[in-house]
Amino acid sequence: MLTQDLRDVARRLMIEEGFNPDPDPAMRAELQKLGKRPDTGAPLGDMRDLLWSSIDNDDTRDLDQIEFAEETENGEWRLYIGVADVDSEAPEGSAIDAHAAAQTTTVYTGAVIFPMIPTELSAGATSLFEGADRKSVMVDMVVGTDGTVKSADIYRARVTNKAQLTYSGVGNWIDSDAAIPDKVARTATLESQLRLQTKIATALRKTRLDNGALEIETVEARTVADNGKVTGIEKTQRNTATDMIEDFMIAANGSVARFLEAHHVSSIRRIVRSPERWQRIVELAKQLGTDLPAEPDRMALHDFMQKRRSADPDHFPDLSLAVVKLLGPGEYILDQPGVEEPGHFGLAVQDYTHSTAPNRRYADLVTQRIVKAVLAAAPPPYTDDQLSEIARNCTLKEDAARKVEREVRKIAAAILFSNRVGERFKAIVTGNKPSGTYVRVVDPPVEGRLMRGEKGVDVGDEIEVELLSTNPQKGFIDFGRVGETPTPNPPGKR
Numbered sequence: 001m002l003t004q005d006l007r008d009v010a011r012r013l014m015i016e017e018g019f020n021p022d023p024d025p026a027m028r029a030e031l032q033k034l035g036k037r038p039d040t041g042a043p044l045g046d047m048r049d050l051l052w053s054s055i056d057n058d059d060t061r062d063l064d065q066i067e068f069a070e071e072t073e074n075g076e077w078r079l080y081i082g083v084a085d086v087d088s089e090a091p092e093g094s095a096i097d098a099h100a101a102a103q104t105t106t107v108y109t110g111a112v113i114f115p116m117i118p119t120e121l122s123a124g125a126t127s128l129f130e131g132a133d134r135k136s137v138m139v140d141m142v143v144g145t146d147g148t149v150k151s152a153d154i155y156r157a158r159v160t161n162k163a164q165l166t167y168s169g170v171g172n173w174i175d176s177d178a179a180i181p182d183k184v185a186r187t188a189t190l191e192s193q194l195r196l197q198t199k200i201a202t203a204l205r206k207t208r209l210d211n212g213a214l215e216i217e218t219v220e221a222r223t224v225a226d227n228g229k230v231t232g233i234e235k236t237q238r239n240t241a242t243d244m245i246e247d248f249m250i251a252a253n254g255s256v257a258r259f260l261e262a263h264h265v266s267s268i269r270r271i272v273r274s275p276e277r278w279q280r281i282v283e284l285a286k287q288l289g290t291d292l293p294a295e296p297d298r299m300a301l302h303d304f305m306q307k308r309r310s311a312d313p314d315h316f317p318d319l320s321l322a323v324v325k326l327l328g329p330g331e332y333i334l335d336q337p338g339v340e341e342p343g344h345f346g347l348a349v350q351d352y353t354h355s356t357a358p359n360r361r362y363a364d365l366v367t368q369r370i371v372k373a374v375l376a377a378a379p380p381p382y383t384d385d386q387l388s389e390i391a392r393n394c395t396l397k398e399d400a401a402r403k404v405e406r407e408v409r410k411i412a413a414a415i416l417f418s419n420r421v422g423e424r425f426k427a428i429v430t431g432n433k434p435s436g437t438y439v440r441v442v443d444p445p446v447e448g449r450l451m452r453g454e455k456g457v458d459v460g461d462e463i464e465v466e467l468l469s470t471n472p473q474k475g476f477i478d479f480g481r482v483g484e485t486p487t488p489n490p491p492g493k494r
Contacts, residue, residue, distance in 0.1 A: 004228075004230075004411065004415065004472060004473075005111075005228035005229070006109070006110070006111030006112070006223070006225050006228050006229070006230060006408060006411065006412060007111050007112045007225075007228040008228070009111070009408060009411055010109040010111050010112050010114070010404065010408050011112070013403075013404045013407050013408065014107065014114055014404055017400040017401075017403055017404050018397070018400055019103055019107065019114065019397075019400065019401075019404070020099070020102060020103065021114050023099075023118060024095050024098075024099050026095035027095045027096050027099060027118055029095075030094055030095050030096055031096075031118060031120050031121075034089060034120065034121070034124075034125045035089075035125065037088065037089065037091070039088065039135075040376075041088070041156060041372050041375065041376050042155070042156050042372065042375035042376045043156065044135060044156045044157060044158055045138075045155060045156065045157040045158070046157065046158050047080075047082070047138070047157040047158065047159050048133065048158050048159055048160040050068045050080070050159075051068060051162050051163075051187070051189060051190060051193055052066040052067070052068050052082065052159055052160060052161050052162050052163075053066060053067060053068075053161065053162060053163040053164075053165055053190065053193070053194070054066045054067070054128060054130075054161050054163070054164050054165060055067075055165045055166065055167055055170055055241050055244070055245055056164075056165075056166065056167065056245075057166065057167060058166045058167075058168055058169075061119070061122070061123035061127060062106065062115070062122040062123050062127055062359040062360055063084070063127045063128040063129060063161070063164065063359075064083060064084050064127075064128065064356060064357040064358060064359050064360060064364075065081055065082060065083050065084065065128065065249070065252075065356050065357070066081075066082045066128050066136075066159060066161045067079070067080065067081055067082075067197060067245075067248060068080045068082075068193070069193065069196050069197050069200055070196075071196070072142070075145060076142055076143065076144050076145060076150070077142070077143045077144075077145070077196070077199075077200050078140070078141070078142055078143070079140075079141045079142075079143050079197075079200055079248065079251070080138060080139070080140050080141075081138070081139040081141075081248055081249075081251075081252040081356065082128070082136035082137075082138055082139075082157065082159045083136055083137045083138075083139065083252075083355065083356050083358065083368070084126050084127065084128050084134060084135075084136060084358060084359055085126070085134070085135035085136050085137055085156065085358075085368070085372075086117070086121065086122075086126045086358035086359055086365055086368065087358070087365060087368050087369050087372060088126075088135050089121050089125050089126050090117055090121060090126070090365070092369060092381055096117055096118065096121070097365075099116075099117070100116045100117050100362050100365060101362055101390070101393075103116045103362070103397065104116065104361070104362040104363070104393055104394045104397040104398065105360065105361055105362065105394070105397055105398055105401050106122070106359070106360040106361075107401045107404055107405060108405060109223065109404065109405055109408040110222055110223025110224060110225055110405075110408060110409070110412065111223060111225040111228055111408060111412075112228075116359070116360060116361070116362060117359065121359070122359040122360070126358075126359055127359060128159070128161045129161060129164065130161045130162070130163060130164035131160065131161065131162075132160065132161065133158060133160055134158070134159055134160070134161075135156065135157075135158060135159075136156070136157055136158070136159045137154065137155075137156055137368055137371060137372065138153075138154065138155050138156065138157045138159075139152060139154055139252040139255050139256060139355075139356075140152065140153040140154070140155070141251060141252070141255055143200055143203065143204065143251070144203075145203060146203065146207065147202075147203035147204045147205070147206050147207030147208075148207055149204075149251050149254065149255060152255035152258070152259065154255070154256065154259050154371060154375065155375065156372070156375065162187065162190075163183045163184070163187055163190055164183075165181060165183060165184070165241075166181075166241075167239065167241045167242050167245075168239075168241075169181040169241075170184075170194065170240075170241040171239030171240055171241035171242065172239070174194075174198060174239075174240045174241065175239050175240050197244060197248075198240060198244055201243065201244035201247040201248060204247040204248070204250075204251055205243065205247045208247075208250070209302070209306075212298040212299040212302045213302065214298070214301060214302055214305055214323070215302070215305055215306060215309060216305075216320045216323065216324060217237075217238055217309070217316055217317050217320050218238075218317055218320045218321050218324060220235070220236045220237070220445070221233055221234070221235065221236075221409055221413075221444070221445040221446065221447075222234045222235075222236050223408060223409050223412040225412070230412045230415045230416055232416070233409070233412060233413055233416060233444045233445065233446060235443075235444065235445055237317075249356045252355065252356050253270075253353055253354060253355050253356060256353055256355040256367065256371060257269065257335070257353040259371070259374075260335075260337075260353070260367075260370060260371065260374070261335075261337055263374045264337040264338070265337060265370060265373075265374060265380050266334060266335060266336050266337060266370075266380065266382075266384050266387055267335050267353055267366075267367055267370050267387070268332050268333070268334065268335060268353060268354070268363050268366060268367060268387055268390065268391050268394070269332070269333050269334075269335035269353050270330055270331075270332055270353060270354050270363070271330060271331060271332075271333055272327060272328070272329075272330040272331075273328070273331075274296040275296050275326055275327045275328060276326065276327070276328035277326040277328070277459070278295070278296045278326075280326050280458060280459055280460070281301065281323060281326050282294070283458075284319070284322060284323075284326075284460040285304050288304075288308060288319075290304045290307065292304060301323075305319070305320075305323070315462075318428045318442065318462060319460070321428060321430065321440065322428065322429075322430070322459050322460030323460075325430050325431065325459050326459055326460070329398075329399065329402075331391075331395045332354075332363055332390075332391035332392075332394045332395050332398075333388075333391050334384055334387045334388040334391055335353065336384060353367055354367060355367040355368060355371070361394075362390070362394055363390070363391070363394045366382065366387070366390055369381045369382075370382065406447075407475055409446075409447070410447065410448075410475035410476075410477065411472060411474075411475035413444075413446040413447070413448075413475075413477055414470040414471060414472040414474075414475050414476060414477050415470075415472045416444075416446075417446065417467060417470050417477060418470045418472055420467055421467050421468065421469060421470065422466065422467065423466070423467050424464055424465065424466050424467075424482055425441040425442065425443075425464070425465055425466075425467070425479075426441070426442045426443075426462065426464060427439040427440060427441050427442060427462070427463055427464070427465045427479065428440050428442065428460065428461070428462050428463075429450070429457050429458060429459050429460060429461045429462075429463065430447065430459060431459065432454075432457065432458050432459055436449050436450075436454075437449065437450040437454035437457060438450065439463070439465055439479055441465070441479075446477065447477070448467075448476075448477030448478060448479050449476070449477070449478055449479070450465065450479050450480070450481060451468060451478045451479065451480060452468065452479075452480030452481055452484050453480060453481025453482075453483070453484030454481070457481070463481055463482075464481070464482040464483075465479035465480060465481055465482060466479065466480050466481075466482050467479060468480045
């Protein structure tokens with residue numbers, strides 16, 4: 001098997017895509033001030049005694065949010081989401097802020113993480129680690145038993161995470177009757193707390209689905225490396241724990257958007273416009289016995305996806321992947337008070353801003369500053385022109401980050417597949433552009449280009465492919481459709 005140090009590969013790709021993976025010396029000096037900056041914001045409440053917990057990936061160090069829930073006297077629920085107060089240690093105008101504004105996102109490559117802000121903050125002073133005393137921006141929501149967020153309050157508070165849990169541990173316990181996680185078993189009332197959170201999340205999700213949210217179940221690929229050497233490509237799938245945190249974050253982000261709208265201040269909104277390739281979605285549905293409207297219709301697509309999940313759960317992740325590709329990527333835009341903007345097609349929400357991951361996303365850090373300014377009755381920290389430029393850059397860099405992560409996965413996969421030429425795999429077509437047709441192998445979830453038999457296929461088609469060749473240096477994985485006669489490539493064509 002060929003080897004490359006993926007850390008070097010990832011760093012090169014970061015630079016090629018316009019990122020700066022090297023820390024600014026000025027940031028080093030600012031890190032000496034950690035914990036020493038005066039707090040000039042709105043008053044901080046004290047909520048450290050509540051049974052806070054977090055759920056995230058097994059290896060996550062940049063913890064952005066913690067959760068707690070309780071029942072109210074009238075039978076409703078109160079859901080608290082504490083979001084790390086990153087702004088308190090990375091203020092606007094600082095060198096750390098300038099670097100974050102240029103990068104806009106943390107990039108996760110599997111071999112190495114390139115943090116948006118220094119790890120001394122994101123995986124240290126502003127991370128909501130278990131046992132750490134931290135400042136937070138609190139999103140305090142009242143949720144009805146019908147799954148609607150009836151009201152929300154936002155304020156600042158000190159918090160302490162009592163249990164740092166993982167998606168795999170909590171998800172396997174709830175979904176598969178696996179052993180209860182040790183931390184849950186050892187912490188009094190934490191089991192009942194998590195079951196209450198699951199109940200609230202289920203209600204929130206049902207309401208979104210009733211409103212037409214798309215229920216998507218994709219299999220994600222994750223590069224696994226040890227000291228820069230590829231050891232595998234892992235599949236990561238959703239479970240009750242991942243769904244729960246997603247439902248909570250959607251509710252919190254919607255509450256923040258409505259809070260800012262109510263205070264008549266501009267912000268950044270996250271949207272997914274109507275599908276780029278609705279006609280292809282219509283064609284896929286027709287192949288599966290369902291007629292969708294000629295124009296994009298979220299409820300019709302929702303009903304179709306629900307039907308397919310029940311009828312063919314084994315192939316539902318493949319269909320989900322095709323639909324996600326055909327919907328197209330999201331984008332950030334300026335959200336001005338009183339101006340009706342597009343909503344988020346896939347989530348079926350009109351009010352949606354990114355606010356719950358300020359350690360990892362610059363849009364969230366900017367939103368946090370706007371919220372804190374409102375709480376302190378201070379002027380908005382950004383003009384509309386500044387927010388428009390920030391939104392544009394966040395969209396561009398998010399696309400670039402996905403490209404870096406995808407390229408690293410491709411190189412890792414090419415290394416792992418270098419001794420499997422000639423093998424056959426089940427695959428789904430994930431891209432069909434003038435530049436080429438691309439497929440994703442079902443197991444392991446590896447992507448490559450279809451170099452033979454690409455005519456007549458489109459996104460969502462399930463085909464059988466044969467591995468023709470790999471180029472680990474460039475990350476090329478070339479497949480041919482089984483049953484198609486090989487034709488020689490013209491000179492210069494890959």
